[in-house]
Amino acid sequence: MTMLAFATEFPVQTSNTSERFVAVVREWLLGSPHTLLGTSDVEGFGRLGHWSATKGNEALVSLRGARDSVDAASVRYRRLDDGLEWTTTVTFSRGDVDAWVAVRVFCESHHPATRLPPAKKPVVVRTLIDALGGGPDSSFCVEQRAYRLSNTEIDRAVTIIQGRSTNRLPIVYVSCMFRGGYVLDPDRLANDLSGMAHVVVEPNRAFSLRLQIDANSENVFGGGIGIYWPDGGGRRSFFMGRGYDGPAELAKAVREEVRGALVNRRPLERCTWAAVQEVVSRAALDELKAAGSTEVEKYIETFDREISSKNELLADAEREIARLKVEVRIYEARIPSGSGTTLNMGGEQDLYPDEISGMVVDALADYLTRVRGDSRRSHVLAALVNANPNKSPAVAYRETLKEHLRGASGLDQKARRALEQLGFEVSDNGKHYKLVFQGDDRYTFSLPKTGSDYRGGLNAAGDISRLLF
Known part of the structure; x- marks a missing residue:
């Protein structure tokens, strides 16, 4: 053999x-x-x-x-x-x-x-x-370190995501996590893949949100890693860190995917x-x-x-x-029967892992309780709900908010750090703290620096949870 x-x-x-x-x-x-x-x-x-x-x-x-x-x-x-x-x-x-x-x-x-x-x-x-x-591979160069996009390179990122770049080597795109940072070391991955692929890193979460609009939601995001091929010459592959035991296992999976694709090219x-x-x-x-x-x-x-x-x-x-x-x-053979149904994300993107899919599953489960039990609609809804378990961390996020804001009459360092880990940007705004979720101004909240009573923090947690989670 x-x-x-x-x-x-x-x-x-x-x-x-x-x-x-x-x-x-x-x-x-x-x-x-x-x-x-x-x-x-x-x-x-x-x-x-x-x-x-x-x-x-x-x-x-x-x-x-x-x-x-x-x-x-x-x-x-x-x-x-x-x-x-x-x-x-x-x-x-x-x-x-x-x-x-x-x-x-x-x-x-x-x-x-x-x-x-x-x-x-x-x-x-x-x-x-x-x-x-x-040497130069179109607009990239073969190196043993990652290429870090600047905030002004949205157009270049769109070209990569949509497979319109003219380089020969595939591009491994490392997105920014919801809380900032990356799920693995991009430079170490680039060193491992030198001569096999270019590793490109987006600068921040705000860049990802802008890219989502221009790339028609085709971009990987939230810490995910995507493999994109120039001229649409290969199968796109996506990796989420939570599916692996750690950065080493994730990097190994990415390397093996690139190697396997190059062998078949x-x-x-x-x-x-x-x-x-x-x-x-x-x-x-x-x-x-x-x-x-x-x-x-x-x-x-x-x-x-x-x-x-x-x-x-x-x-x-x-x-x-x-x-x-x-x-x-x-x-x-990989395309199962009945898998032709797709859902257009429109102009929205997940603001935390599995957010939109979790909302859709919740909505289906809720609607299932209000349709006739022996109807075709009931059978289809039940099949969808059973086949798509809700993996959204929304419930855990709500509990984290309650835990750190319950009885709070302000934000100590521990509570502030917990909010930032959830994806909130916390800034001092006079008599209040200003909270912006994932850099999206539509989700801006105020917390008083001194609460009126012990229930103030819990009420704030409830208000934020109802709007976001």
Whole structure:
């Protein structure tokens, strides 16, 4: 059984050459603790044309050539280890305006009982970024830290959310939590995903609320993380922190989703082994023609290699067609019957987790008590209520308000901190405290600094709860 365990392509600085690329790959190979190859074993590695060597359970092949405006190289390294054959192909392609690198790792089991190990990002990806430098991917640059949007970049965020950006790599969008901050460390996630995706971070909750309007509520929010693909070229995925044991588990899920999507994405043709083989073959043919060679065998060998590269490209295309057919069937199977009903959110957005869905479920449950029990309407409403449990924390929010405002004749530090954790902005407004929920001025409240009696705080909690929760 063969598995494509990892695949990615990313731009590097255009000042790099194929010669520099093979030097970096050579350094990576010789520095690996898993190889038995020594300096003498790789003599001539990466020279123009075709080169190969074997030693023990390892095999190494390099291709390098230049023709017209293309400078390209590819290295294929195979190693057999405990019944598993690992094949890593690393490719470089520089054209007129950019330079790209591709990394693909296959794992093949030679024994049916051998289990394939979990896929990981190979070390060579970081090695190449460090040595060759991340290049521009449309308006982004390949980096090992997150890109933080400014308050004025709403249009850029809308372009990302709606899949209209022109970059190649997917974008992992990290939204601001309701109470501020982020559910995980965006820079650490960006470091883990360098060379695989761009991590983009929104600045604050107010930005998210403005984005919701311009992006037609397509944006992830409230601390959620969304994966958005340029040109609508992939399946959007969304992650909420409360569904995971902690930031580490959430980050792991995001990384695995990106890795799985990249493995199933068609590679850039220029960054494949077959494409470099074609460049090398055509360059060799050009040399033979220029020299006026009549050595038929060399012509035949050159043509055979070019035909082989074409056949490999064709085989790649056939595999892609087969993969797409399987993917279509998977997506069709994931769509349950009767799931065509959708609800347009209009101009509103959740101000706390599961707010709107909780309101809808509550409204359905309430309406269910007022319809005839044996009617079709009753059956449909009951099915909807039973299939959609209310996960809204509204009840807990109401209790928190009562707990901290009961008997209060002002706001101490503990109560103020509790209000801020719920999503209120608390400010001093003369004789009163001004409370604004989630930055939305429609939900502004006043609390007296000195209450008239012990019931004042409880009454205020009740008034706020009735309006919000």
